[in-house]
Amino acid sequence: MSSDIRLTPTSYIVLGMLRAAGESTPYDLKRGVAASLGNFWSLQHAQLYSEPERLAAAGYVTERREEGGRRRKHYEITDMGRRALAEWLKETTDELPELRDRALLKIFFGADPAALAPRQLEAHRAKLEEYEQIVELGGEHLPKGVRITLDAGIASETEWVKFWSRLAG
Amino acid sequence: MSSDIRLTPTSYIVLGMLRAAGESTPYDLKRGVAASLGNFWSLQHAQLYSEPERLAAAGYVTERREEGGRRRKHYEITDMGRRALAEWLKETTDELPELRDRALLKIFFGADPAALAPRQLEAHRAKLEEYEQIVELGGEHLPKGVRITLDAGIASETEWVKFWSRLAG
DNA sequence: GATAGACCGTCCATAATAGACGATCCTTCT
DNA sequence: AGAAGGATCGTCTATTATGGACGGTCTATC
Numbered sequence: 001m002s003s004d005i006r007l008t009p010t011s012y013i014v015l016g017m018l019r020a021a022g023e024s025t026p027y028d029l030k031r032g033v034a035a036s037l038g039n040f041w042s043l044q045h046a047q048l049y050s051e052p053e054r055l056a057a058a059g060y061v062t063e064r065r066e067e068g069g070r071r072r073k074h075y076e077i078t079d080m081g082r083r084a085l086a087e088w089l090k091e092t093t094d095e096l097p098e099l100r101d102r103a104l105l106k107i108f109f110g111a112d113p114a115a116l117a118p119r120q121l122e123a124h125r126a127k128l129e130e131y132e133q134i135v136e137l138g139g140e141h142l143p144k145g146v147r148i149t150l151d152a153g154i155a156s157e158t159e160w161v162k163f164w165s166r167l168a169g
Numbered sequence: 170m171s172s173d174i175r176l177t178p179t180s181y182i183v184l185g186m187l188r189a190a191g192e193s194t195p196y197d198l199k200r201g202v203a204a205s206l207g208n209f210w211s212l213q214h215a216q217l218y219s220e221p222e223r224l225a226a227a228g229y230v231t232e233r234r235e236e237g238g239r240r241r242k243h244y245e246i247t248d249m250g251r252r253a254l255a256e257w258l259k260e261t262t263d264e265l266p267e268l269r270d271r272a273l274l275k276i277f278f279g280a281d282p283a284a285l286a287p288r289q290l291e292a293h294r295a296k297l298e299e300y301e302q303i304v305e306l307g308g309e310h311l312p313k314g315v316r317i318t319l320d321a322g323i324a325s326e327t328e329w330v331k332f333w334s335r336l337a338g
Numbered sequence: 339g340a341t342a343g344a345c346c347g348t349c350c351a352t353a354a355t356a357g358a359c360g361a362t363c364c365t366t367c368t
Numbered sequence: 369a370g371a372a373g374g375a376t377c378g379t380c381t382a383t384t385a386t387g388g389a390c391g392g393t394c395t396a397t398c
Binding site: 006008010043044046047050051054069070 | 352353354355356357361362363
């Protein structure tokens with residue numbers, strides 16, 4: 001409680017997941033993130049262990065530790081956490097997304113696009129298909145926000161598939 | 170020379186910029202990056218001061234320091250640096266781009282899309298226009314790789330403009 | 339030759355990355 | 369029941385990266 005920490009996007013991810021899923025262990029968070037938001041916000045699983053601790057120390061979440069076995073930690077969002085999350089959700093932003101594309105980086109410096117294209121095309125196609133699968137099996141009853149990000153993913157991957165197809169020739 | 174360091178994407182950015190532009194100071198690099206590759210590979214200007222030092226210690230670049238005034242450091246790529254860069258450029262990758270989109274993150278957790286859309290739309294539109302400007306004034310004689318990444322940027326921003334337009338309603 | 343504003347370099351505390359490592363748990367087979 | 373092997377899960381460490389403050393230097397202008 002009460003050391004004041006800086007809340008980063010990582011913090012809000014933890015808070016958001018906890019609000020949506022209820023009490024969770026870091027591993028739960030990890031799986032949840034990987035299956036969804038990890039697609040447009042990359043992060044490291046180790047952070048889902050350290051960040052909740054930080055949040056617990058500052059009072060945004062509570063921590064409960066199993067006695068036996070794996071001694072897993074279970075976290076739950078507090079009212080303070082809910083308030084912080086709600087406030088953050090209300091703020092708009094004009095920041096553009098950050099992108100880090102290794103393949104583009106190589107092309108920029110003169111790598112052969114036709115050499116890079118096949119594997120990139122394949123990877124983007126696979127991702128696109130993954131998204132479409134999710135929509136097919138029950139995209140109707142996804143929460144609205146989730147559905148929108150999924151649509152964004154589909155639109156964006158579709159575009160990348162086109163882009164790399166052109167380069168593959 | 171000869172401490173062996175791990176070469177990160179940041180390293181290759183420094184090497185690539187030095188190969189393309191010849192001897193440069195970190196500030197030169199900073200400006201060069203901001204104007205081009207910064208659009209699809211975000212990085213911090215402080216890194217363009219620390220990374221060349223690291224590379225110099227390992228022999229990938231040479232360092233020359235001004236005597237008077239600002240005592241700027243000038244860096245130049247070595248043969249060893251060129252070899253490392255060339256090798257990296259030859260490797261293909263199936264890694265997908267990393268994305269970090271704060272606005273999408275908020276939507277995912279339930280923020281109001283219509284509230285977020287206007288500023289995002291505006292920002293993406295501005296970026297798109299910036300790219301198109303570059304093409305207009307002399308996109309013909311840009312290096313091929315640079316031109317391709319520019320095309321990628323245009324395609325991608327066009328898509329985002331559409332996406333946020335839909336949400337703005 | 340003063341001054342304002344742009345240009346430039348460095349530093350620091352904190353956060354994030356990458357990935358190894360080791361423990362625990364579950365299933366299946368004998 | 370017990371062993372074996374694979375999936376699940378948690379932690380740690382060294383290295384990089386982030387964000388931003390701070391302070392110095394240069395240049396144009398009056």
